[in-house]
Amino acid sequence: MEVLKIATAGSVDDGKSTLIGRLLYDTKSLTTDKLEAIEKSSKQKGYDYLDFSLATDGLVAEREQGITIDVAHIYFSTAKKSYIIADTPGHVEYTRNMVTGASTSQVSIILIDARKGVIEQTYRHFFINNLLRVKEVIVAVNKMDLVDYSEEVFNKIKTDFQELNRKSSFKEQNVSYIPLSAINGGNVADRSENMPWYKGQTVLQHLEELQPADVYEKGKARFPVQTVIRPKTEEYHDFRGYAGKLYGNNIKVGDSVTVLPSLTESKVKHIHFFDKQFDEASAGSSITIELENDINVTRGDMIVKSDEIPRIEKDITTTVCWMDSKKLVAGAKYYVQHNTNRVLAKIDNVKNVIATDYSGTTAASQLSINEIGEVTIKLSKPLYFDSYNENKTNGAFILIDVATNTTAGVGFIK
Numbered sequence: 449m450e451v452l453k454i455a456t457a458g459s460v461d462d463g464k465s466t467l468i469g470r471l472l473y474d475t476k477s478l479t480t481d482k483l484e485a486i487e488k489s490s491k492q493k494g495y496d497y498l499d500f501s502l503a504t505d506g507l508v509a510e511r512e513q514g515i516t517i518d519v520a521h522i523y524f525s526t527a528k529k530s531y532i533i534a535d536t537p538g539h540v541e542y543t544r545n546m547v548t549g550a551s552t553s554q555v556s557i558i559l560i561d562a563r564k565g566v567i568e569q570t571y572r573h574f575f576i577n578n579l580l581r582v583k584e585v586i587v588a589v590n591k592m593d594l595v596d597y598s599e600e601v602f603n604k605i606k607t608d609f610q611e612l613n614r615k616s617s618f619k620e621q622n623v624s625y626i627p628l629s630a631i632n633g634g635n636v637a638d639r640s641e642n643m644p645w646y647k648g649q650t651v652l653q654h655l656e657e658l659q660p661a662d663v664y665e666k667g668k669a670r671f672p673v674q675t676v677i678r679p680k681t682e683e684y685h686d687f688r689g690y691a692g693k694l695y696g697n698n699i700k701v702g703d704s705v706t707v708l709p710s711l712t713e714s715k716v717k718h719i720h721f722f723d724k725q726f727d728e729a730s731a732g733s734s735i736t737i738e739l740e741n742d743i744n745v746t747r748g749d750m751i752v753k754s755d756e757i758p759r760i761e762k763d764i765t766t767t768v769c770w771m772d773s774k775k776l777v778a779g780a781k782y783y784v785q786h787n788t789n790r791v792l793a794k795i796d797n798v799k800n801v802i803a804t805d806y807s808g809t810t811a812a813s814q815l816s817i818n819e820i821g822e823v824t825i826k827l828s829k830p831l832y833f834d835s836y837n838e839n840k841t842n843g844a845f846i847l848i849d850v851a852t853n854t855t856a857g858v859g860f861i862k
Contacts, residue, residue, distance in 0.1 A: 458559030474637035477524035
């Protein structure tokens, strides 16, 4: 079954948790005890409706306690698809958490309170989705019940957001606008009778009809080697396979390939998936590859098609989202973790801080926590990479503090 990864974004009280809870309820994904707890809590609070925000009450409790908020992942399924929702916080101080949640998502739902319209946080949420090249955005204008289901209010917000979209790299057809009332389920899974003027799809209908070709990225085949498989059995005494996950595009038996960084050439002899063999593997598959030549391949190497060699360089220009309380400054040393390859690196220069409201950049010599900026990095040995615009997986990396082993930042190669 297809799996669609969704990131949500919205300011506190925009109804994000209620929307997620409603989706779980309407798809019958809530357990009986969870539903009973929601019913009981809603009655205790004197509500004449079910408070579906309690479906994600772990995250709500974190907010109430004022502690650091992490990304919550929620799982549900329909007859057509399985879904993973990364429920990401919206406050500016949690920018790093939103980047984490959206980094692996193909679709983003950005909530807007119909009473407030497009605000500063909306700009930041959209900017991050643009930066991370999320393929599809749903602008969910929530709480339409509090503005008397006004078509005029919805159209004003849509016009404002379209003006914002012109500053981004998103195409108009990849941004959808849905008016909804999450609290009563209007246009979430079922069409709202209170908004007959809206002729488009509900949130769930839109998610159901998204095709893999619409949201899954295709590019050049990249196979970072995670481990070398050498069975200690007599039957497979001479077996030597390379296990990992295939990104970007398909690879098949007989393809001419090159191993990086050695630039050694070979051909694909066999492709294994558990105990079966296949003539071709698709992007996203976790497989084991056998090569025709018995050559030296280790963890951290990358197997690519010989006519699709990536860039191989020791100096990279990047966009970095900084996640550490210790500021990022020139001269600092970090490990660059790029796929399965880890390289010692030195920060060459912090050029600027990028404003998340599309207003431009500000010259800077350091990045503070939750800031995003342009950074140049020198590496102790070459990386084999693509730009993030060409290949998301092979153009992204994390920075790891050499002293504490803390994940200090995430970067996107230009």
